Amino acid sequence: MLYRVVPLTLTSSQVSEDSTELLVDEFNSRFNSNELLIVKNNDHYEVRLREVVIKQLEMVVAELQKEERLNSSILSNVLSEIKSQSSYGLSGKKRVYVGYNEERKIEGRKQKEARRGRHFYTNGAEFDEQSNDVPAPYTNRILCGDSESVLANLPDNCVDLIFTSPPYNFGLGYDAQEDSDQWQNYFDKLFAILDECVRVLKHGGRLAINIQPLYSDYIPSHHIISKKLMESKLIWKGEILWEKNNYNCKYTAWGSWKSPSNPYLKYTWEFIEVFCKGTLQKAGNRDDADISADDFKKWVVGKWSIAPEKNMKAFEHPAVFPEELARRVIQLFSFKGDTVLDPFVGVGTTCVVAKKLGRGFLGIDNSEKYCETARSRLEEQLTL
Numbered sequence: 311m312l313y314r315v316v317p318l319t320l321t322s323s324q325v326s327e328d329s330t331e332l333l334v335d336e337f338n339s340r341f342n343s344n345e346l347l348i349v350k351n352n353d354h355y356e357v358r359l360r361e362v363v364i365k366q367l368e369m370v371v372a373e374l375q376k377e378e379r380l381n382s383s384i385l386s387n388v389l390s391e392i393k394s395q396s397s398y399g400l401s402g403k404k405r406v407y408v409g410y411n412e413e414r415k416i417e418g419r420k421q422k423e424a425r426r427g428r429h430f431y432t433n434g435a436e437f438d439e440q441s442n443d444v445p446a447p448y449t450n451r452i453l454c455g456d457s458e459s460v461l462a463n464l465p466d467n468c469v470d471l472i473f474t475s476p477p478y479n480f481g482l483g484y485d486a487q488e489d490s491d492q493w494q495n496y497f498d499k500l501f502a503i504l505d506e507c508v509r510v511l512k513h514g515g516r517l518a519i520n521i522q523p524l525y526s527d528y529i530p531s532h533h534i535i536s537k538k539l540m541e542s543k544l545i546w547k548g549e550i551l552w553e554k555n556n557y558n559c560k561y562t563a564w565g566s567w568k569s570p571s572n573p574y575l576k577y578t579w580e581f582i583e584v585f586c587k588g589t590l591q592k593a594g595n596r597d598d599a600d601i602s603a604d605d606f607k608k609w610v611v612g613k614w615s616i617a618p619e620k621n622m623k624a625f626e627h628p629a630v631f632p633e634e635l636a637r638r639v640i641q642l643f644s645f646k647g648d649t650v651l652d653p654f655v656g657v658g659t660t661c662v663v664a665k666k667l668g669r670g671f672l673g674i675d676n677s678e679k680y681c682e683t684a685r686s687r688l689e690e691q692l693t694l
């Protein structure tokens with residue numbers, strides 16, 4: 311029979327072995343072994359978990375906690391350990407912890423994938439695999455200028471990760487531009503910069519782009535930009551939903567209140583679209599991966615709940631993203647020692663985090679004021 315095995319800490323200096331055994335017996339006697347079973351395996355205990363009604367589990371724990379001879383905090387640990395396990399879904403009222411492969415087993419998966427054509431839109435891609443170095447005047451710098459022109463000075467295939475948030479054309483009023491161009495002009499300019507980004511990205515490098523569409527103009531920028539990058543033959547690796555928990559518009563913007571005539575959809579999140587050049591696999595030394603097991607497990611679930619940046623006023627910039635967002639992207643998609651580029655660096659968040667994490671960096675912005683702030687943030691870091 312299939313189980314998920316979860317190690318448990320049932321022993322403590324205050325609890326005798328007899329008392330633990332008693333607790334295990336009492337606990338097991340209240341469940342069917344098809345549901346769950348605590349067993350001793352050599353010197354430790356584990357729960358073999360198959361399916362369970364959480365409400366019933368809570369009731370059993372509450373009932374056993376009334377018995378003085380059983381250790382209440384150990385019972386609480388068992389409960390929270392089981393509740394922290396993610397299940398594959400519900401069968402009736404039971405949470406199901408095993409059997410995903412059986413239910414989802416697809417016969418001849420490989421042949422079917424080949425028939426469908428995985429990332430078929432990259433067929434015919436001809437990316438050179440030879441990497442180049444970023445020239446010294448562009449290494450670990452914040453440069454002021456138009457990104458299209460600045461990037462034209464870099465060789466092909468020289469950066470490992472691009473993480474950026476372009477202007478969204480919302481009319482935010484950046485220092486060096488209004489941010490409210492005709493949509494076609496906006497996309498033409500953005501695409502010219504993205505062409506340069508694709509060119510300077512190494513084979514195996516990643517481009518992660520944070521986008522918030524302008525819903526009130528009915529422009530799905532995240533789809534338009536993703537289509538452009540797929541036409542540039544990058545592989546779409548996936549999408550991260552950045553849950554900011556704040557609305558993109560007034561809470562009272564209903565469109566047509568209580569009527570289907572034209573309800574207005576509201577959002578509390580932005581997107582990060584992630585692309586790879588040439589291959590999904592990134593070359594790198596395992597020792598240069600600096601992500602913990604816990605962070606890895608959390609961050610590969612593509613919904614990140616992170617509060618928006620609180621210091622925008624102090625930075626005098628209207629659209630700064632939080633360091634935590636950059637940290638996750640950088641640690642999940644690059645190795646220590648890699649080079650990270652942000653062609654719309656604003657007040658330097660990507661580069662500040664890249665530096666902290668032992669990556670090389672290049673940040674570009676067309677506002678000298680923002681570049682100055684970015685440079686001082688990097689200097690402050692030096693003195694920390």
Ligand SMILES: C[S@@+](CC[C@H](N)C(=O)[O-])C[C@H]1O[C@@H](n2cnc3c(N)ncnc32)[C@H](O)[C@@H]1O
Binds near residue numbers: 632
């Ligand atoms: C959304 S903000 C990026 C903010 C940044 N992520 C941060 O945390 O500070 C976009 C930035 O792009 C810059 N920008 C707009 N057009 C540009 C261009 N053609 N070349 C370089 N930077 C540009 C703006 O000045 C603005 O700071």
